[in-house]
Amino acid sequence: xxxxxxxxxxxxxxxxxxxxxxxxxxxxxxxxxxxxxxxxxxxxxxxxxxxxxxxxxxxxxxxxxxxxxxxxxxxxxxxxxxxxxxxxxxxxxxxxxxxxxxxxxxxxxxxxxxxxxxxxxxxxxxxxxxxxxxxxxxxxxxxxxxxxxxxxxxxxxxxxxxxxxxxxxxxxxxxxxxxxxxxxxxxxxxxxxxxxxxxxxxxxxxxxxxxxxxxxxxxxxxxxxxxxxxxxxxxxxxxxxxxxxxxxxxxxxxx
Amino acid sequence: xxxxxxxxxxxxxxxxxxxxxxxxxxxxxxxxxxxxxxxxxxxxxxxxxxxxxxxxxxxxxxxxxxxxxxxxxxxxxxxxxxxxxxxxxxxxxxxxxxxxxxxxxxxxxxxxxxxxxxxxxxxxxxxxxxxxxxxxxxxxxxxxxxxxxxxxxxxxxxxxxxxxxxx
Numbered sequence: 001x002x003x004x005x006x007x008x009x010x011x012x013x014x015x016x017x018x019x020x021x022x023x024x025x026x027x028x029x030x031x032x033x034x035x036x037x038x039x040x041x042x043x044x045x046x047x048x049x050x051x052x053x054x055x056x057x058x059x060x061x062x063x064x065x066x067x068x069x070x071x072x073x074x075x076x077x078x079x080x081x082x083x084x085x086x087x088x089x090x091x092x093x094x095x096x097x098x099x100x101x102x103x104x105x106x107x108x109x110x111x112x113x114x115x116x117x118x119x120x121x122x123x124x125x126x127x128x129x130x131x132x133x134x135x136x137x138x139x140x141x142x143x144x145x146x147x148x149x150x151x152x153x154x155x156x157x158x159x160x161x162x163x164x165x166x167x168x169x170x171x172x173x174x175x176x177x178x179x180x181x182x183x184x185x186x187x188x189x190x191x192x193x194x195x196x197x198x199x200x201x202x203x204x205x206x207x208x209x210x211x212x213x214x215x216x217x218x219x220x221x222x223x224x225x226x227x228x229x230x231x232x233x234x235x236x237x238x239x240x241x242x243x244x245x246x247x248x249x250x251x252x253x254x255x
Numbered sequence: 256x257x258x259x260x261x262x263x264x265x266x267x268x269x270x271x272x273x274x275x276x277x278x279x280x281x282x283x284x285x286x287x288x289x290x291x292x293x294x295x296x297x298x299x300x301x302x303x304x305x306x307x308x309x310x311x312x313x314x315x316x317x318x319x320x321x322x323x324x325x326x327x328x329x330x331x332x333x334x335x336x337x338x339x340x341x342x343x344x345x346x347x348x349x350x351x352x353x354x355x356x357x358x359x360x361x362x363x364x365x366x367x368x369x370x371x372x373x374x375x376x377x378x379x380x381x382x383x384x385x386x387x388x389x390x391x392x393x394x395x396x397x398x399x400x401x402x403x404x405x406x407x408x409x410x411x412x413x414x415x416x417x418x419x420x421x422x
Contacts (some may be wrong), residue, residue: 049420054417060409067405069269071398073280078395089384103370115370141392148399155406163413170420202417214401223396230392233360234385241381245374 002030014246017114039181042190046174053167064156075145103228104252118251122244130239136233151215151222158208166205173197207230 097119104115173194179189 052420054412063409071330073404074395074398082391085387092380100370100373152402152406159406159410166417206414219400219403227393230389245377248375249371
């Protein structure tokens with residue numbers, strides 16, 4: 001968490017240091033302030049905007065890289081925990097079964113051999129059912145993560161698409177201003193047209209990405225599907241386990 | 256006869272006097288006295304011997320107490336030794352390898368007659384494992400959901416930047 005904030009801060013600093021000089025250079029060449037040579041002003045404006053777009057793209061890329069690395073690290077940590085826990089469960093189960101095996105083997109009961117056979121059957125049944133459950137659980141987790149990845153990918157492409165559309169709209173607006181400038185249109189009209197086009201581009205950008213918040217619900221739904229699948233696999237395993245255990249119990253009850 | 260008797264009496268009287276005189280002059284050393292006393296036969300009147308072990312306790316009461324202590328001290332020592340030994344054995348039997356053997360034996364005795372008792376562990380293990388598994392599998396859910404807010408942040412940043420663009 002702290003590292004994440006630190007990374008974000010670093011990105012912010014890098015981006016700020018790259019943006020500030022650019023803004024500083026072009027701040028003096030504001031379109032509305034240059035009236036003597038409108039065509040030059042438009043050209044300078046275009047260069048400033050392109051620089052801003054490029055810097056923003058760098059910032060986004062860096063931010064996403066940090067987020068993706070963090071996500072991959074979290075997933076790996078979770079996988080490691082799950083893997084360690086599974087190993088512990090397995091070892092515990094094997095130890096218990098071995099203990100029972102030793103006790104049966106050391107008994108002098110007539111049914112000793114049949115009890116050992118019942119225990120072997122129990123082990124096989126549990127192993128098979130356990131593997132089935134693990135496969136189902138892993139599959140549910142993979143589906144969930146893939147689903148989230150797809151949602152994030154879709155969201156990214158929406159944002160990137162909207163951003164690109166906005167930038168293109170601005171570029172078109174600037175190009176139109178250049179044409180107006182060459183056509184000796186008055187600076188006031190050029191400015192009004194440019195403002196209008198930029199405003200339209202901004203509105204379009206905001207509206208296109210307004211569906212972003214709906215993705216949260218989609219991830220929640222995916223999590224529910226995943227948890228439902230895990231519970232279902234667990235129920236199947238539990239039924240198998242209890243059945244095998246009941247059979248073993250019956251066998252061990254015999255003398 | 257009378258004279259004869261008187262003569263005998265006078266002789267014995269003289270002898271007694273001589274003896275008394277000689278006794279007064281006799282100085283018996285401690286070691287000599289010890290020897291004399293030890294050579295005397297033990298009687299009801301003189302049950303005690305004068306020896307180094309008994310020291311100066313010549314009195315009857317002291318002798319009685321001393322005799323009782325002679326029996327009591329070894330008895331107390333024997334009891335202490337017995338208790339100590341019992342404690343040592345008891346402690347020794349519940350430490351180290353002996354303890355492990357004891358535990359193993361009690362465990363085996365507890366379950367060997369019926370290995371079915373061990374199945375209870377398998378039952379409890381199952382439910383605990385399933386609960387833990389579900390928790391582990393939902394552990395990353397919040398992290399995955401927060402990825403969306405990451406993208407939303409990016410969008411907001413773009414939006415803010417573009418709003419500030421000066422034309």
